[in-house]
Amino acid sequence: MSIHRIYAILLRQFYLIRGSFTRMVPLFIWVVIDIVLWGFMSRYLNSVVPAGLDFIPVILGAVLLWDFFLRIMQGVTMVFFEDVWSRNFLNIFASPLLISEYIIGLVLSSIATSCVGVIMMLILATGFFGLSFAVYGLMLVPFIFVLFLFGIAMGVLGCAVVLRFGPAAEWLIWPLPALIAPFAGVFYPLSTLPPWMQIIAHAVPPSYVFESMRVMASGGSVPLAPLLASITLAALYVILACKFFTATYRHAVRTGLIARYSAENLG
Amino acid sequence: MPEHILSISNLCKNYGDKAAVAGVSFDVAPGEIVGLLGPNGAGKTTTINMILGVLEPSAGTVSIDGLDIQKHRSPALTRTNFAAVYAPLPGNLTVTENLHFFGLLYGVKDITARIEALMAQFGLEAFRRVKCGALSSGEQTRLCLAKAMLNQPKLLLLDEPTASLDPSTARDIRQKIRGFTVGGTGGVLWTSHNMHEVEVVCDRVLFLSHGKILLQGDPKTLPAQHGKASLEDLFITVAREPLTLSDG
Numbered sequence: 001m002s003i004h005r006i007y008a009i010l011l012r013q014f015y016l017i018r019g020s021f022t023r024m025v026p027l028f029i030w031v032v033i034d035i036v037l038w039g040f041m042s043r044y045l046n047s048v049v050p051a052g053l054d055f056i057p058v059i060l061g062a063v064l065l066w067d068f069f070l071r072i073m074q075g076v077t078m079v080f081f082e083d084v085w086s087r088n089f090l091n092i093f094a095s096p097l098l099i100s101e102y103i104i105g106l107v108l109s110s111i112a113t114s115c116v117g118v119i120m121m122l123i124l125a126t127g128f129f130g131l132s133f134a135v136y137g138l139m140l141v142p143f144i145f146v147l148f149l150f151g152i153a154m155g156v157l158g159c160a161v162v163l164r165f166g167p168a169a170e171w172l173i174w175p176l177p178a179l180i181a182p183f184a185g186v187f188y189p190l191s192t193l194p195p196w197m198q199i200i201a202h203a204v205p206p207s208y209v210f211e212s213m214r215v216m217a218s219g220g221s222v223p224l225a226p227l228l229a230s231i232t233l234a235a236l237y238v239i240l241a242c243k244f245f246t247a248t249y250r251h252a253v254r255t256g257l258i259a260r261y262s263a264e265n266l267g
Numbered sequence: 268m269p270e271h272i273l274s275i276s277n278l279c280k281n282y283g284d285k286a287a288v289a290g291v292s293f294d295v296a297p298g299e300i301v302g303l304l305g306p307n308g309a310g311k312t313t314t315i316n317m318i319l320g321v322l323e324p325s326a327g328t329v330s331i332d333g334l335d336i337q338k339h340r341s342p343a344l345t346r347t348n349f350a351a352v353y354a355p356l357p358g359n360l361t362v363t364e365n366l367h368f369f370g371l372l373y374g375v376k377d378i379t380a381r382i383e384a385l386m387a388q389f390g391l392e393a394f395r396r397v398k399c400g401a402l403s404s405g406e407q408t409r410l411c412l413a414k415a416m417l418n419q420p421k422l423l424l425l426d427e428p429t430a431s432l433d434p435s436t437a438r439d440i441r442q443k444i445r446g447f448t449v450g451g452t453g454g455v456l457w458t459s460h461n462m463h464e465v466e467v468v469c470d471r472v473l474f475l476s477h478g479k480i481l482l483q484g485d486p487k488t489l490p491a492q493h494g495k496a497s498l499e500d501l502f503i504t505v506a507r508e509p510l511t512l513s514d515g
Contacts, residue, residue, distance in 0.1 A: 004371045005374075007371060011368065012368045015360055015364040015368070019359075019360075020359070090321060090353075090354040091354055093321050094349060094354075095373060096340075096342070098341055253323050256282070256322050259316040259322050
């Protein structure tokens with residue numbers, strides 16, 4: 001494992017963002033839009049619902065954490081897509097870079113870029129809409145950890161799918177969070193869902209986070225066991241996603257896809 | 268220290284029933300420039316891809332500086348580098364950024380000084396802050412060669428390195444690559460369709476046809492050995508009538 005090679009992946013992303021207005025703006029523009037939109041929505045709900053129920057931590061807090069998951073996932077895939085868009089696979093994979101170093105580089109780049117969005121979200125949500133995470137206390141740490149792990153897992157899975165099926169498969173990856181969202185129960189309890197959806201929801205780690213948030217916001221206490229199960233589940237998904245990426249890479253090396261990677265020959 | 272920089276033994280690559288490379292064996296010694304020649308589809312790029320570890324052989328071994336590429340991929344590739352017309356550097360990074368990025372990937376020591384030296388050597392100083400996508404094809408080729416020299420590789424793979432260069436720049440580049448081998452530590456595997464260039468540069472050539480080595484020898488004497496006036500005539504015969512030739 002070489003720190004220099006991991007640093008290279010991180011530095012390359014810094015170079016790309018530094019030199020491109022169109023890469024810099026999306027780091028925070030969507031989270032700002034989300035916070036503003038859901039911030040006003042939460043305020044409105046607070047004004048029409050009887051006093052005692054505060055929607056700011058329930059809805060705006062959930063939006064903020066869901067956006068954190070999105071930033072992490074997209075942070076991973078964006079770094080990979082840069083190599084797809086610039087047709088850089090041959091240069092990258094014919095270098096001494098190990099697949100494990102590449103994945104760690106993707107994750108670290110994602111953490112760095114996600115921080116920009118999260119800081120912007122926190123400033124807006126706490127400063128403008130009065131969001132406070134005090135109600136969640138230290139439980140916020142496992143909440144964020146679960147979403148971080150699941151974001152990494154989905155990001156690496158997305159990279160593997162695009163590596164396997166070609167650049168056109170990018171369009172399968174962008175809507176993936178929207179596909180997961182109904183099962184994650186970001187805005188509603190899982191009991192709202194029909195039984196078959198609830199079964200799937202229990203396999204989606206963020207569902208435990210958002211269920212726990214609602215319980216805590218309404219003054220209840222959260223049992224640790226389900227949350228620990230969600231951490232284990234998310235960690236398992238990270239391992240499976242990394243194994244899937246490695247297997248996809250090996251398949252691409254065996255069949256020659258790495259050497260002649262383009263939309264035309266893989267479609 | 269191994270006798271050869273590159274040793275290839277019985278290398279095969281099959282796609283279904285079709286053999287793209289069928290039992291190729293050869294070596295590259297330190298200080299030697301070996302030309303890998305053949306018509307389109309002969310298996311040159313497939314062979315290079317297997318040497319670079321981006322294509323898994325169906326059978327056979329590739330050893331770089333004594334390291335098997337399948338078992339010791341990363342250390343073997345640290346001793347290797349390449350430039351190919353079909354692998355330009357990312358156009359969204361500047362010249363300096365690209366060289367810095369690849370310098371880190373290849374573990375180059377004193378990277379800033381090395382980049383400055385290569386930019387001077389390949390006439391890239393004026394483009395240091397230019398995005399590579401904005402460079403002319405000749406400038407991009409020079410940049411790819413600078414990247415290929417970053418880690419002072421023991422094995423340099425060049426797939427048509429002068430294809431998009433004007434004759435003057437091509438001659439200059441040939442001299443630089445020739446100079447790379449003068450010290451005697453690095454070896455070069457070179458593919459080109461320019462037979463004049465091959466004759467000038469290569470110490471030895473291998474003619475590939477249908478995934479097999481058909482002929483090999485000194486590019487200056489090989490045509491006469493097979494009754495041909497020039498290397499180009501020999502190439503055309505390999506492409507059109509390979510069955511009339513055999514490695515004597």
